[in-house]
Amino acid sequence: MTTPPRPSSSTPPLDPFCPDCHVEIGHVHHDWCDVARCLATGLQRLGHDFETCRCPQDKWSGLWPGAAECIEFGWLYGPDLPDLNRLMTTATWDPVVHRWFRPGPQTSTDRDTTVEGEPR
Template sequence: MTTPPRLSSSTSPLEPFCPDCHAEIGHVHHEWCDVARCLATGLQRHGHDLETCRCPRDKWSGWWPGEAECIEFGWLYGSGLPDLNRLMTTATWDPVAHRWSRPDHQTSADRDTTVEGEPR
């Protein structure tokens, strides 16, 4: 058993190992891993349709699934925690790029700044 070295001064949120199956960055998750995503839907791989789903094996990227997109979109809670709920409910999974994309592709509008009073 080896303990991964902890870089106390590091500000990078990258996790060297999957917190569930301990796959290294760039390595595929184990079959049973709850963190692995179904690359066809973006949802938990654990529970995708084994009969019909042909998604490739997901790899641990060093980020919690969706975390990088949350940061990129600016969907964060006050302290910088990624708002994964919002990602799941508002973003669209891109099965080709294997990542979340914003639901609206409005480039000229500034609506992104008005996120405070979200309707439930």
């Protein structure tokens, strides 16, 4: 996953441990962790078919999955409260760089190639 933004007055502080499996920042989530994401889809990893999906294992970043993108896009309900519902219904997951992108044309500075972002 991408590195989360540095904490500032507008971003929540990094949590040193995953709230579910308690791994430290930079460590791989346990298989049974509710927080871990499938890096092929961006969705919750728990319960997906490990036999057919050979996605790399997700690491705890210090922020809830998708929170960094919500902060970047300005999709917040209020301080420290990212709008993850909007992210999941509006943004597009990129399985190569393992992050969400806002809808609309992406430039080469946003991604490796120019792609029209579409809601999932």
